[in-house]
Amino acid sequence: MPVPTSPPEVVDEVTLARYPFLPQATSWIRTMAVTHNIDLNELLDGPWMEKARQRARIRLIDSVQSKDGVQVIGGDIHTEEGRLVEAFSFYYARLVMCASEDERLIARWAQAEAARAEQLLIQDSVNLETIARTYVTEIEPVSDLTTGVRASSSMGMRELRQQRSTVWRIGLADFVEICPRITGQRWRLPNVDVEAGWVKLHDERQYASSAKLARLLRERIKSGIEADALEKMSEVTTDLAVRLAEPLGMVRNLMANKASEAIALVGAEESDWPPCMQKIIADLSSGVNVNHFGRLFLASMAATLALPQEACVGFFRGAPDFSEATTSYQVQHVYQHEYTPAGCGKLKVNHNCPVLPGDNRTCDQSWMDHPLKYIRATQRWRRLTAPAEPKPTDSAPDETPSPSPP
Ligand code: SF4
Known part of the structure; x- marks a missing residue:
């Protein structure tokens, strides 16, 4: 099942800054650029965007060095400046990756950004459903067998607890498309609960239904980030690539060290x-x-x-x-x-x-x-x-017989 062509609307700026890869974030970032006079020169070299470039470096370093993906904690996205840093650091990091023209590097970075999103989504019961509907065609909450029905009443702790225990189900076609990319027996079709074209993501003691949904979403988010970067690769001019050579060199060096560590x-x-x-x-x-x-x-x-x-x-x-x-x-x-x-x-x-x-x-x-x-x-x-090894001999060096001529 393809990714939905019309994703649900997201207008909350904090959410857009937290998940800057969302397709809904593109027009928001563009508006922010116009409002704050951020053009390419400012993004690459301007003092106003220095913090965004620093955060972008951390995003890129994490993508090579951290097995948990990009660090979840960035700037304070409840301030305008923090939102700018998050949004434009993602944008700058993507530019660096596009300039690399290296599909493996892009895949690794997309993976790290998607792993960060997974960590956030596990905690984010407010936005999980909207983001799920951005990437999955058939997804819906179902009753929780352990604690009763999904919350539908007023806000408060009771609702929060119920939200956390929401059990989700996902369309079989989406599940079948995503699950081969995830290792582990619980993701194999014979081991899941399939009913009338839906796969129920059961709550497990150590693996909640929402966390399983976040795991599945990670794959679609990664594909989305990767596809966007590959598409934008052709827009990188030689001049732009030269201006991004320094951060790109840093990432390439980190990668080279990583690969030689693994082989050594x-x-x-x-x-x-x-x-x-x-x-x-x-x-x-x-x-x-x-x-x-x-x-x-x-x-x-x-x-x-x-x-x-x-x-x-x-x-x-x-x-x-x-x-x-x-x-x-x-x-x-x-x-x-x-x-x-x-x-x-x-x-x-x-x-x-x-x-x-x-x-x-x-x-x-x-x-x-x-x-x-x-x-x-x-x-x-x-x-x-290989060069021939000298044959061991009992004779002292000065007593070695000369080889006979052929
Ligand atoms: S040895 Fe490996 S790389 Fe070479 S042909 Fe066989 S499968 Fe391919």
Whole structure:
């Protein structure tokens, strides 16, 4: 089910500043720019927008360094200045990402902004429904089996408690479209309560229905932020890219450090790993979601190569949905059951083989049908091309016999 074409109206400026990625925020930000004389020059270099640029840097740094996404707490959005900082810091950060022309970087930033939105929405019972209706076509509250019906009376604590325990249901088509991007058994279709085309998001002791809705929304919000940035990428001129080179360089350096940290975890032999394995590791460390097949492949390769389990868990640390406990448990399961890593055919079918004909000489070989063969081939090649080691001898150096001529 596509995202609704006419989102509900949002006029509250605090809400628009809190969620500046909302489609409803675009015209508000434009009006703010006109009201406060904020043009591109002011945004990029002007003293008035200095705070917004500082907050944008934090947004960008968090998107690389924090597994929880962008820091929830920004300026005080109950003041006009705070709202300006929040709105234009998002706008500036998006400009920097667009200037990068790097889809992986954009995906990582979108993921971090969406993770921040999820954290806010879990607490935001007032706006959850409106924002849900912005991104999901079929969504509605249903009665709460534990505490009675949803609040409909006057404001107050009673209503607040009831609002928090609202149980939501989402259209099956929306659920089916979103859930493959989320890992965990509770998101698999056979494990959910489906009735008459609706999926009920049950309250669990540690996972409320509203939090589950916020989790689903995170995926749609991420896609929206990412699509917007990719679309606006073509509007970045060379001059603009040059003016954004400094903040962009900062993000690129952070990313480079992050990737080398992930790979250095497991020692020096990663140069032997096949492109499919390297790509999955790089994607995970950049916060790009990798499908279940790719994750299982990576864990089974790590087990086959006898990499330490902690190192394997470390590969997943940048994943958008990383949980130390869940990942450790799943990795342990793969190591214990000694799964055989999938072959090239299955990796290609499941979109986990990144090479095209001509990209990689070893992968191009007619006999190449398994990533383990790739490793054996590269190791053999390295042995053959390595400089010969001097043979050990019992003789003292000055007694070494001269080699016979051929
Ligand atoms: S051809 Fe095989 S070994 Fe090479 S990248 Fe694709 S799946 Fe991996």
